[in-house]
Amino acid sequence: MTYSDNQIWFLIGAMAIGTFLIRFSFLGLVGDRKLPDWLLRHLRYTPVAVFPALVAPLVMWPAATGGQPDPARILAAGVTLLIGYRTRSALYAIIGGLGTLYAMMALLG
Amino acid sequence: MPFPTPRAAFLEGLKNGAPFVIVVAPFALLFGVLATEAGLNVAEVMGFSVLVIAGAAQFTALQLMSEQAPTVIILVSALAVNLRMAMYSASLVPFVGSAPMWQRVLMSYLMFDQNYALSITRFETDHELTVPQRVAYYFGAVSLVAPLWYVLTYAGAVVGQRIPEQFALDFAVPVTFLALIAPALRTVAHLGAALVSVVFGLLLAGVPYNLGLLIAASAAILTGAEIERRMTRGLA
Numbered sequence: 001m002t003y004s005d006n007q008i009w010f011l012i013g014a015m016a017i018g019t020f021l022i023r024f025s026f027l028g029l030v031g032d033r034k035l036p037d038w039l040l041r042h043l044r045y046t047p048v049a050v051f052p053a054l055v056a057p058l059v060m061w062p063a064a065t066g067g068q069p070d071p072a073r074i075l076a077a078g079v080t081l082l083i084g085y086r087t088r089s090a091l092y093a094i095i096g097g098l099g100t101l102y103a104m105m106a107l108l109g
Numbered sequence: 110m111p112f113p114t115p116r117a118a119f120l121e122g123l124k125n126g127a128p129f130v131i132v133v134a135p136f137a138l139l140f141g142v143l144a145t146e147a148g149l150n151v152a153e154v155m156g157f158s159v160l161v162i163a164g165a166a167q168f169t170a171l172q173l174m175s176e177q178a179p180t181v182i183i184l185v186s187a188l189a190v191n192l193r194m195a196m197y198s199a200s201l202v203p204f205v206g207s208a209p210m211w212q213r214v215l216m217s218y219l220m221f222d223q224n225y226a227l228s229i230t231r232f233e234t235d236h237e238l239t240v241p242q243r244v245a246y247y248f249g250a251v252s253l254v255a256p257l258w259y260v261l262t263y264a265g266a267v268v269g270q271r272i273p274e275q276f277a278l279d280f281a282v283p284v285t286f287l288a289l290i291a292p293a294l295r296t297v298a299h300l301g302a303a304l305v306s307v308v309f310g311l312l313l314a315g316v317p318y319n320l321g322l323l324i325a326a327s328a329a330i331l332t333g334a335e336i337e338r339r340m341t342r343g344l345a
Contacts, residue, residue: 027213090132
């Protein structure tokens with residue numbers, strides 16, 4: 001990456017302040033006021049809306065293979081999703097996903 | 110069952126929060142390793158873990174930095190990932206809103222998914238708890254996880270440069286993100302949002318400044334919320 005030290009520290013500082021303000025929002029600033037349903041409805045889906053869009057191109061066109069689709073990585077991604085969905089454990093999913101990737105890489109050379 | 114003292118509540122939180130050490134430890138280590146491999150120095154790596162102290166947002170920032178995304182896009186994306194915590198914050202108010210300000214500041218800083226989930230479940234089922242007991246329980250539940258987050262980030266940053274390339278750590282971030290969302294794909298609305306996110310994420314991957322990510326996420330949020338609205342109306 002080619003960010004200057006100032007840019008990196010600006011990012012850290014801005015993320016720190018922004019994250020704190022999100023966490024502090026109702027506990028400290030807004031207080032005991034009922035949130036409108038439409039707002040809760042949208043907040044609920046932010047993680048599940050951001051992560052797949054971030055991950056999908058990384059799975060389909062990994063930089064490590066020069067952007068060529070790689071069976072090992074696609075299978076590893078599928079295994080991660082399946083284990084995470086079935087066990088509801090992020091930890092098992094990561095172990096299963098990386099384990100699959102290493103096994104595939106060893107098999108395919 | 111109510112606790113006799115805030116101290117007992119703290120210890121109970123500590124006990125209930127202990128298993129999360131196993132979940133949080135690898136993430137902390139991994140962040141330290143990947144951030145160092147990406148070229149951040151130890152101070153910067155620790156800056157993220159101590160000041161931001163939000164794993165998912167930190168990994169998001171790291172991934173986008175490795176894609177050379179503009180700072181503003183990184184910031185918006187990382188904060189979008191954290192927006193769920195506004196919901197946490199709101200739901201805690203009825204239970205601890207009357208605690209002293211310094212305690213609420215500290216509770217906000219130390220808001221992890223894990224101690225939040227433990228605490229809110231306890232508060233909702235145990236009606237006898239006093240406000241000081243609730244606060245103590247919340248802090249108890251986070252007081253193993255938070256120090257571990259710092260220490261293992263540091264450990265990861267120190268060993269980071271020594272991990273050989275065969276470990277394909279480039280793929281650790283995608284795997285981590287998939288692992289984080291997979292358990293959340295329980296409802297049609299969550300599935301719909303995730304699907305729209307994937308399709309738009311792929312179609313818009315070439316949009317400059319990584320703006321495609323924000324467009325895809327916005328479309329996905331609207332999709333999830335709209336599906337939920339229609340389904341609840343159908344039930345009513």
